Amino acid sequence: MAKDNSRTTMGDVAARAGVSQMTVSRVLNKSGKTSQTVRDRVQKAASELGYVHNRLATGLRMRFSPLVAVVLPTLGNRVFPEVLNGVNDALSEAGLRAVFGVSEYDDAQEEALVRDLLSWQPRGILLPGLEHSAATRAAIAGAVSASGTRVVEVMDIDGDPISVAVGVAQAEAGREMARHLLARGHRRIAYLGAQGDRDRRAAKRLEGFAEALRAGGGRLIVSRVSEGPSSLAEGRQMTADLLSTTKPHAIYYSNDDLAAGGLMHCLANGIDVPGQVALAGFNGLDIADALPLRLTTTRTPRYQIGFQAGRILAGDDAGAQMASVSGPRVIDLGSELVAGDTT
Amino acid sequence: MAKDNSRTTMGDVAARAGVSQMTVSRVLNKSGKTSQTVRDRVQKAASELGYVHNRLATGLRMRFSPLVAVVLPTLGNRVFPEVLNGVNDALSEAGLRAVFGVSEYDDAQEEALVRDLLSWQPRGILLPGLEHSAATRAAIAGAVSASGTRVVEVMDIDGDPISVAVGVAQAEAGREMARHLLARGHRRIAYLGAQGDRDRRAAKRLEGFAEALRAGGGRLIVSRVSEGPSSLAEGRQMTADLLSTTKPHAIYYSNDDLAAGGLMHCLANGIDVPGQVALAGFNGLDIADALPLRLTTTRTPRYQIGFQAGRILAGDDAGAQMASVSGPRVIDLGSELVAGDTT
DNA sequence: CTGTTAGCGCATTCAT
DNA sequence: ATGAATGCGCTAACAG
Numbered sequence: 073m074a075k076d077n078s079r080t081t082m083g084d085v086a087a088r089a090g091v092s093q094m095t096v097s098r099v100l101n102k103s104g105k106t107s108q109t110v111r112d113r114v115q116k117a118a119s120e121l122g123y124v125h126n127r128l129a130t131g132l133r134m135r136f137s138p139l140v141a142v143v144l145p146t147l148g149n150r151v152f153p154e155v156l157n158g159v160n161d162a163l164s165e166a167g168l169r170a171v172f173g174v175s176e177y178d179d180a181q182e183e184a185l186v187r188d189l190l191s192w193q194p195r196g197i198l199l200p201g202l203e204h205s206a207a208t209r210a211a212i213a214g215a216v217s218a219s220g221t222r223v224v225e226v227m228d229i230d231g232d233p234i235s236v237a238v239g240v241a242q243a244e245a246g247r248e249m250a251r252h253l254l255a256r257g258h259r260r261i262a263y264l265g266a267q268g269d270r271d272r273r274a275a276k277r278l279e280g281f282a283e284a285l286r287a288g289g290g291r292l293i294v295s296r297v298s299e300g301p302s303s304l305a306e307g308r309q310m311t312a313d314l315l316s317t318t319k320p321h322a323i324y325y326s327n328d329d330l331a332a333g334g335l336m337h338c339l340a341n342g343i344d345v346p347g348q349v350a351l352a353g354f355n356g357l358d359i360a361d362a363l364p365l366r367l368t369t370t371r372t373p374r375y376q377i378g379f380q381a382g383r384i385l386a387g388d389d390a391g392a393q394m395a396s397v398s399g400p401r402v403i404d405l406g407s408e409l410v411a412g413d414t415t
Numbered sequence: 416m417a418k419d420n421s422r423t424t425m426g427d428v429a430a431r432a433g434v435s436q437m438t439v440s441r442v443l444n445k446s447g448k449t450s451q452t453v454r455d456r457v458q459k460a461a462s463e464l465g466y467v468h469n470r471l472a473t474g475l476r477m478r479f480s481p482l483v484a485v486v487l488p489t490l491g492n493r494v495f496p497e498v499l500n501g502v503n504d505a506l507s508e509a510g511l512r513a514v515f516g517v518s519e520y521d522d523a524q525e526e527a528l529v530r531d532l533l534s535w536q537p538r539g540i541l542l543p544g545l546e547h548s549a550a551t552r553a554a555i556a557g558a559v560s561a562s563g564t565r566v567v568e569v570m571d572i573d574g575d576p577i578s579v580a581v582g583v584a585q586a587e588a589g590r591e592m593a594r595h596l597l598a599r600g601h602r603r604i605a606y607l608g609a610q611g612d613r614d615r616r617a618a619k620r621l622e623g624f625a626e627a628l629r630a631g632g633g634r635l636i637v638s639r640v641s642e643g644p645s646s647l648a649e650g651r652q653m654t655a656d657l658l659s660t661t662k663p664h665a666i667y668y669s670n671d672d673l674a675a676g677g678l679m680h681c682l683a684n685g686i687d688v689p690g691q692v693a694l695a696g697f698n699g700l701d702i703a704d705a706l707p708l709r710l711t712t713t714r715t716p717r718y719q720i721g722f723q724a725g726r727i728l729a730g731d732d733a734g735a736q737m738a739s740v741s742g743p744r745v746i747d748l749g750s751e752l753v754a755g756d757t758t
Numbered sequence: 759c760t761g762t763t764a765g766c767g768c769a770t771t772c773a774t
Numbered sequence: 775a776t777g778a779a780t781g782c783g784c785t786a787a788c789a790g
Contacts, residue, residue, distance in 0.1 A: 129783035304705035362647035472767035
C-alpha cells in the first residue's frame, strides 16, 4: 500500500515505526546496533508500507554504485551470453548488478558505450579482449584514477591488460590445433572465419595456427573471412563455396557455429568426414558433442571466464586483492583441444 | 585528467568555465537557453576535465531512473539472449539501460529478483510469461501505483497480462503443429520437453497440441519432460531413450534444441526421417535451417518481441501510449509454422 | 543503542 | 540568458 503520488521512503517507515529515519537505515542494512524491539517494529512497518529500498540514493551517497559495467561484442552467438551468465552469477552473489551494452565488434561503438556505461559510476568495468581504441583507454583511465574503477578484460590473454585479463591463450590454441591436424596427416589446410577483421581473438588464433602449420610442413592454402556474424547457415554456405573450387585436407574454422555448418554441408552432400575433408572448430559448444560426428574443437571455459571476472569486479576475493596490488595480471583459465571424429 | 580523489562534478566544470553549475547542466543537457559563447566554454571545460555525467544523481533527482528492469528465465538457450538483444536495442535508442537478472524458471527466484530490480527504481519492468506468484504481482503493483512503473510481459499472450503482453499465441502454435502432423499422416505422436513443469509456455503449446491432435483423430502416446535445461545433447539422449522402447510416427519437441538433438540421433543411427519417424520443434532457430534436413518448426519473432517490449518500456512510441490509456492489452507478433524436411 | 546533522551530484523552481 | 536556493533518499560521522 504505497502512497498515491510519491514513493515510500525510509522517512515514511520511520514515522510509522516511531523511530528516526537513521534507525530504519540501520535496521534495514543490518549495520550498527539496534534493539530487538525496534528491529521488529521497523521490519513490520516496512513490510506494511511495501517499502522498496532506493539503490540510486545509496549509490549516490556511497562513492560507488553497486553496478558493474559489462561490454559485450555481440549477443548473437552462444559464447557471450554464457560469459554474461557467469558474470551475473558472480555479481549476484555479491549483491551487485550488471549494466551492459553491445559493441557489435566495433571500436567506435565500444568507445561510445564505455562512456555511457561509465556514467553509471560502476565500481568496475568488463571489456572483451585486449584491443581498445586510445579514446576508450583514456575514458577508462579517467574513471580508474578518479574513482578506482576496477577493469577486467576477458577472453584473451595474449597481450597487455589494462589491469587484469581473464581468458585463454588464443595464439597457442591455434598452434595446438595446427599440430593436431598435422599429426593426423593433414597438410593442405583452409581457414574460414567471420566478423571480418574485427574479431581480434580469431585473428590471433589464425596467426598461431598458420605459424605452427608452416613449422610442421603444412600449408594454409586459403583463408576466407566473411563480413557478417557467424552462424551455422553461414558456415554451411562458406564451406559449400570453398569445396566447389578447392580440395583442402582440412578446414579450420574460427568457431563451432561455422564448423558445425560445414559438417552439415558435408553430411547433406555425402562428403566423407574426415576422409575427404577434416573439420575443426573452436569453443567447444554443446553442439560440437551432439552432432552425428563429434566435432574436433578447442573447449573454452566461457562461464568460468565470466564468473571469475565477475568475482574480481565484485572485489571480494583473493584474486582481486592480488590483482589490485601487483599491477597488470593475467589469469589463464586454460583451453583444451578435444579430438572428435571430424579430424 | 580527473582530480585525484573525488570525481569531477558539474561544479568543477562550472568553476573552470566561469559559469554556474546550473548553466553547465543546461548546456550538457541541451535544455533551456544558453548563449553560444557559454556553450563553447562549458564544452571545452568539460572535455578538458574528462567530465562524466553522474546518472545516479540524475535518476535520484528526476522521479524515475533511466533504467529498465529485465527478468529472464534463463540465459542458457538462444531464445532469451535474442529477446535481450531486442530489448537492449530499443532501450539504447531511447538512452536507457537494462538491469537484468535470471530467474532460472523458478517462482521464488523470480520474486526475489523482482524485488531487487525494483530497488533501482526502474521506469519499467519486463517479465517472461504471464504466470507470476502473488507476491511478485504484489511487489509490482506497489511499484506501479507508487511510481507508474510500466510492465510488459513477453513471449506469451494466452492469458491476462498485468498491463501489456507482447508475444505469440502458444496454444494455437501447438494446435497448428498438430494439424500439420495430422495432415502429413502422422497419428501416434510423442512429446519431449525440458525444464520440468516450470516452462509454462511449453505446457500451453502441449495442451493446444494434444487437443487438436485428439480432435483430428491422432493420439499423444507418450509425453516426457526432463528436469534440466534443454540442449542438443539432452534432445539426442531423450530421443534415443524414447525410440528404444516406442515407435511413434512423429515426435513433437518443446524446442528446436531438443529437436535438432533428436535429428542428430536419427542421422547418426541411420533412422529415416521422416520415413520412420517425423520430427518437429519450436522457435525457428537458425539451426533448424542449417541441418542436413530442414527441421519443421514454428518460427517466433524473438528479437522483435524484445524490441517491441523495449519500445513500450521506453515509453516513447504510439503503442505505449495506447497501452497506457486503454488498460490491459495484448500484442500478437505472430508465429509461423515452417514445414521443413523432417515431417 | 538511538538521534541529529550534513552532503553525495544533479535538475526544478524561482529570481534576476 | 544565467544564477541561487532547494531537495531527491540515503548513509557516514558524530552526539548523546
